[in-house]
Amino acid sequence: MFRFFVTCARGTEGALRRELAAMRIAGAKGDRGGVWFDGPLEMGMDVCLRARTAVRVLMQLAEIEAGDGDSLYAAARRIPWRDWITVQSTFAVFANVKDTPGLTHSGFAALKVKDAVADALRDALGARPDVDAKSPEVSIALHLAGGRGGLFLDLAGEALHRRGTRVAMVEAPLKETLAAAVLMLGGAQPELPFIDPMCGSGTLAIEHALATRGIASGIRRRFGFERWPTLSAEARAAWGRLREREDEAAARAMTGDWPPVVCADVDTGALTAARQNAAAAGMDDAITFERADVTALERRWPAATLATNPPYGERLNPAALDAIYRGIGRTFERLTGWRAIVLSGNPALAQAIRRKPAVSHRLWNGPLEARLLRYDL
Numbered sequence: 001m002f003r004f005f006v007t008c009a010r011g012t013e014g015a016l017r018r019e020l021a022a023m024r025i026a027g028a029k030g031d032r033g034g035v036w037f038d039g040p041l042e043m044g045m046d047v048c049l050r051a052r053t054a055v056r057v058l059m060q061l062a063e064i065e066a067g068d069g070d071s072l073y074a075a076a077r078r079i080p081w082r083d084w085i086t087v088q089s090t091f092a093v094f095a096n097v098k099d100t101p102g103l104t105h106s107g108f109a110a111l112k113v114k115d116a117v118a119d120a121l122r123d124a125l126g127a128r129p130d131v132d133a134k135s136p137e138v139s140i141a142l143h144l145a146g147g148r149g150g151l152f153l154d155l156a157g158e159a160l161h162r163r164g165t166r167v168a169m170v171e172a173p174l175k176e177t178l179a180a181a182v183l184m185l186g187g188a189q190p191e192l193p194f195i196d197p198m199c200g201s202g203t204l205a206i207e208h209a210l211a212t213r214g215i216a217s218g219i220r221r222r223f224g225f226e227r228w229p230t231l232s233a234e235a236r237a238a239w240g241r242l243r244e245r246e247d248e249a250a251a252r253a254m255t256g257d258w259p260p261v262v263c264a265d266v267d268t269g270a271l272t273a274a275r276q277n278a279a280a281a282g283m284d285d286a287i288t289f290e291r292a293d294v295t296a297l298e299r300r301w302p303a304a305t306l307a308t309n310p311p312y313g314e315r316l317n318p319a320a321l322d323a324i325y326r327g328i329g330r331t332f333e334r335l336t337g338w339r340a341i342v343l344s345g346n347p348a349l350a351q352a353i354r355r356k357p358a359v360s361h362r363l364w365n366g367p368l369e370a371r372l373l374r375y376d377l
């Protein structure tokens with residue numbers, strides 16, 4: 001059994017907890033920026049593969065108290081690193097340290113842990129492994145706040161918003177993990193048609209198409225733990241079974257009959273990017289693409305989910321932005337029976353929509369505070 005800390009965008013912990021509960025992970029506890037749970041290694045692997053809102057899956061090796069470099073070194077040195085790292089493997093340490101007066105630089109803290117790992121392995125095995133900061137086989141994470149925290153192994157490797165399917169970018173794309181959380185917290189309805197009328201690179205629509213089909217979010221990528229040199233044959237076999245289960249479920253989903261999913265945008269470059277990303281995710285046949293202005297959107301279905309992330313305003317002048325926001329408000333007046341889920345980084349949008357949201361939820365898009373608004377029109 002291990003203790004895991006699964007990180008997510010701040011404000012989306014509730015969505016992650018719901019996902020873990022749906023995966024039958026009992027006793028998960030929310031914390032700021034993530035959720036804790038206890039379970040075997042395979043459970044952590046499964047979270048990497050399936051939890052749409054999870055950013056990193058960290059497996060705790062030790063709880064530590066360290067107020068300065070020496071005590072951090074000593075705490076890190078006590079961990080039996082040879083269980084996880086061999087002389088031939090590469091490793092790296094990533095540190096996030098705050099409110100610890102004796103350790104004011106995360107880089108210095110990472111260096112102390114790296115020294116402890118290297119010294120412990122040299123003592124145990126007669127040689128030390130190499131550090132590879134770019135593509136380590138074993139990623140070690142240190143989290144320390146107020147002198148307390150933990151040392152973890154990072155199961156995911158590359159952060160989980162990287163689904164391995166983003167091939168084309170636009171300005172200000174949403175992270176896939178945040179898009180998934182917006183759809184979950186906003187209550188996107190899987191049984192109804194779906195449209196994002198300001199789709200950019202298509203993140204919300206692609207995440208929605210994958211989620212309604214129950215296709216695992218990590219099905220097209222690899223994970224850090226797959227490269228661990230000491231991963232046992234049993235663990236590899238368990239991982240093989242998990243992948244096989246999800247591959248089979250995805251193949252079955254492709255033969256189903258699903259409600260329409262539409263990506264629209266005024267910008268042809270955005271639509272090209274959305275199309276390419278959908279193809280990389282295997283969802284190009286599931287989504288239709290339209291060049292259209294949001295102000296021209298009609299009520300083409302009696303009930304539907306609209307989910308969108310309108311421009312925030314950094315790149316538009318205030319008058320142009322105001323016109324878009326008012327246009328969205330007028331469009332919503334026509335969409336009776338629809339549910340509209342809006343991720344807004346600008347309070348002016350809620351004012352322009354001029355109706356009371358059924359849900360108004362604060363979350364963070366990276367460092368930017370944003371609001372998830374749901375309107376039942």
Ligand SMILES: C[S@@+](CC[C@H](N)C(=O)[O-])C[C@H]1O[C@@H](n2cnc3c(N)ncnc32)[C@H](O)[C@@H]1O
Nearest residue numbers: 173174198200201203265266267293294309311
């Ligand atoms: C913040 S971006 C959306 C990013 C997207 N969620 C993603 O993950 O890539 C806003 C998008 O709104 C589009 N847009 C701006 N004004 C529009 C309008 N009047 N009608 C339709 N789309 C519009 C822009 O072209 C841009 O692609």
